[in-house]
Amino acid sequence: MYILGIETSCDDTCAAVLQNDRILSNVISSQINLHSIYGGVVPDIAKRAHQQRLPAIVSLALKRSGIKLTDIDLIAATRGPGLGITLSIGYNFAKELAKTNHIPFVAVNHVEGHLLSVFLKNKNGSPHILPRFPFLGLTVSGGHTKMVLIKKIGDYQVVGETLDDAAGEALDKSAKLLSLGYPGGPVIERVAAVGQTDFLKLPQPLQPKNILNFSFSGLKTSFYYQIKDWPAAKIASHLSDLSATIQASVFEHLIRKFSLAIDLCRPTSLLASGGVLANLTLRRQLRQLAKTKKLPIFFPPQKKLNTDNAAMIALAALYRFQKNKSINDLELDISPRLEL
Numbered sequence: 040m041y042i043l044g045i046e047t048s049c050d051d052t053c054a055a056v057l058q059n060d061r062i063l064s065n066v067i068s069s070q071i072n073l074h075s076i077y078g079g080v081v082p083d084i085a086k087r088a089h090q091q092r093l094p095a096i097v098s099l100a101l102k103r104s105g106i107k108l109t110d111i112d113l114i115a116a117t118r119g120p121g122l123g124i125t126l127s128i129g130y131n132f133a134k135e136l137a138k139t140n141h142i143p144f145v146a147v148n149h150v151e152g153h154l155l156s157v158f159l160k161n162k163n164g165s166p167h168i169l170p171r172f173p174f175l176g177l178t179v180s181g182g183h184t185k186m187v188l189i190k191k192i193g194d195y196q197v198v199g200e201t202l203d204d205a206a207g208e209a210l211d212k213s214a215k216l217l218s219l220g221y222p223g224g225p226v227i228e229r230v231a232a233v234g235q236t237d238f239l240k241l242p243q244p245l246q247p248k249n250i251l252n253f254s255f256s257g258l259k260t261s262f263y264y265q266i267k268d269w270p271a272a273k274i275a276s277h278l279s280d281l282s283a284t285i286q287a288s289v290f291e292h293l294i295r296k297f298s299l300a301i302d303l304c305r306p307t308s309l310l311a312s313g314g315v316l317a318n319l320t321l322r323r324q325l326r327q328l329a330k331t332k333k334l335p336i337f338f339p340p341q342k343k344l345n346t347d348n349a350a351m352i353a354l355a356a357l358y359r360f361q362k363n364k365s366i367n368d369l370e371l372d373i374s375p376r377l378e379l
């Protein structure tokens with residue numbers, strides 16, 4: 040099957056073509072340069088950029104895949120969660136394309152896309168993962184932080200999630216405090232590389248061992264109060280240590296709760312995905328945790344499959360279609376707060 044996926048839930052305009060679970064093309068048009076001066080995503084600007092770019096991005100994805108629109112068997116788009124005004128650009132475009140060309144349409148949950156992104160394959164069919172269910176998945180991005188027990192594809196149980204900010208959001212906001220620009224996660228990773236991880240004392244949130252949820256707002260607030268009266272020169276001279284400290288605290292919290300969830304859920308395998316998993320330190324810590332627990336852990340096979348992309352949306356749609364060949368979601372509308 041050939042699947043065309045479209046994703047516009049935030050600030051990346053994405054289109055991809057899969058042949059089953061193999062990626063034939065995966066085009067991502069980032070809007071970082073439009074939003075960085077504002078220190079975060081400006082929904083109106085994102086909406087306009089999606090409108091302007093999406094038709095060309097879809098054409099490019101088709102061209103790079105070598106597949107004609109008339110040969111596409113399934114069209115998929117992100118239904119939610121995400122920003123309503125940006126979701127609707129990709130979603131309605133995809134629906135229109137499906138309707139006009141009489142192609143079945145599947146609406147996809149963005150978080151499910153991130154979780155399943157570890158099963159994507161390169162053009163040559165690698166890597167070949169034999170899914171050993173149940174998986175415990177950790178998905179961490181700028182919009183969500185969730186631990187999900189995946190009993191099989193399509194059968195999900197959220198076992199823990201953030202009660203306030205997402206982990207990526209905490210990194211983005213901390214980077215803003217340090218005037219490091221947007222998005223903060225990648226800059227913090229770079230600057231933190233030579234820093235001291237215990238430069239400030241930050242609280243570890245939600246200590247009790249029966250709580251599987253996350254909370255990042257206390258960490259971020261404590262970070263803010265400790266440096267708010269510092270002169271800019273002092274912050275500038277300790278950028279590496281400050282970045283390393285906030286990054287280490289955010290990751291310690293993720294690892295502690297994921298470790299706890301593994302003990303309670305007893306999965307057979309682990310997976311981790313989402314924008315923050317582009318971070319090599321976090322991946323190393325998760326690999327170490329998996330080793331300690333004697334479990335295999337899987338990540339998306341390419342770095343650019345961690346952050347938002349349409350290949351993961353197309354794959355989630357394929358799995359849903361395989362389970363129900365008569366699925367056609369044309370009647371559904373976007374859902375900015377869609378639950379898993």
Ligand code: KG4
Pocket residue numbers: 049179180181182183206207208210211222223224225228313314315316317318319345346347
């Ligand atoms: O999955 P994603 O592209 O979009 C959402 O669904 O939110 O994730 C974006 C988030 C941002 O918060 C960004 O700062 C973070 O992922 N991120 C990183 C890295 N690359 C992106 N965080 C830490 N280290 C990175 N290398």
Ligand code: ZN
Pocket residue numbers: 149153180181182313314346347
């Ligand atoms: Zn995402």
